[in-house]
Amino acid sequence: MPGGSVNLTCMAVGYPMPSVKWVVGVEDLTTEDDMPLGHNVLELTNIHQSTNYTCVAMSTLGIIEATAQVSVKALPKPPTSLIVMETTATSVTLTWDSGNPEPVPYYIIQYRAKASDTNFQEVDGVATTRYSIGSLSPYSEYEFRVMAVSNIGRGPPSDPVETRTGEQAPSSPPLHVQAHMLSASIMLVQWEPPEESNGQIRGYRIYYTSDPDAPLSTWQKHNTDDSRLTTISSLTTDITYSLRVLGFTSVGDGPPSDVLQVKTQHGGELLGMVNNTSVLAGSAG
Structure with a gap:
């Protein structure tokens, strides 16, 4: 590992007994005066680079060499x-x-x-x-x-x-949908954005009908921008309307909210709101 230590041992045998030294590149690591006979230990400390070390054994009969490779194993670099x-x-x-x-x-x-x-x-x-x-x-x-x-x-x-990441159609409907009549024929609808919009809400679509059993595709539609309220006008008086609201992104429409029912009455202002089985009654004109 980087900064580690290692001892390299070189042994040589012959007659006459050879002197042994260590060399790295062209540099002698063992001085001529300190060359031992037959055995030489090289102590390496704080190693940070892979290096080849050469052991040289010499006598009057000649010179022989052997090389040891010290590899520094470091952690890989970042990609x-x-x-x-x-x-x-x-x-x-x-x-x-x-x-x-x-x-x-x-x-x-x-x-x-x-x-x-x-x-x-x-x-x-x-x-x-x-x-x-x-x-x-x-x-x-x-x-x-x-x-x-x-x-x-x-x-x-x-x-x-x-x-x-990219956009998807909303996976949940608008929250807290409310509606009430501003006049006998104008309805105000309010809501909060979906919890799971899955993108940027580009607008909302309000479906409304006097026949709640009809398929949603046949209901009247009212599109609006990304605001949280709108008005629907030209409604028929003295009738109960069912409405649902959905939000849409650039990818598609999200699911519509639960059915909300609002009842109008001739000459009335806020005439009534029915959500499931509960009724909120307002003042009549």
Whole structure:
């Protein structure tokens, strides 16, 4: 490991007994005055670089050599060039470069949603430099980073990359839908955005009908922008209307809210609101 120590022992046998020295490159590590006979131990400390060391044995009969290689095994370097190649509403595809001269056995991908303070989730054992992570939340910001892993351990993480997943249609209806009559023929409808908008709400659609048993596709429709209230006019007096509200993104419509019933009465202002089995009665004109 970097900063570690090792002893290299060289033994040589002959007659006459040879002198033994250690050499690195062209530099003698053993002085001529201190060359032992037949046995030489080289003590290396605080090693940070892989190096070849040569043992030289010499006598009046000649010279022989043997080389020892000291390899410094470091943690792998962080991967580089991490980029987002593709995004869908629930997945992100990442690519990166190894960042290491030696082959990397595998990688670990870490990711987390930026909107939360949760720890990184991990995908372990990734053997390629391209990978798709699924089961993500739509229209959410995520942070990703990658680490190389060797037999020494996991290296430091790459620079992070951030991206937002794509949009989907809302998966829940608008909340707290309310309606009341401003006059005998004008209805005010109010609501709150869906809990699971899955994107940017581009607008809302109010369906209303006097025949609640008819298919929703046959109900009258009233579109509005991304505000949270609207008015519907030219209603028939003295009739009960059923209404439902849905939100939509650029991808599609979300589910409609539960049926809300509002009753008008000739000459009335706020005439009544029926939601399931409960009735809220207002003042009559």
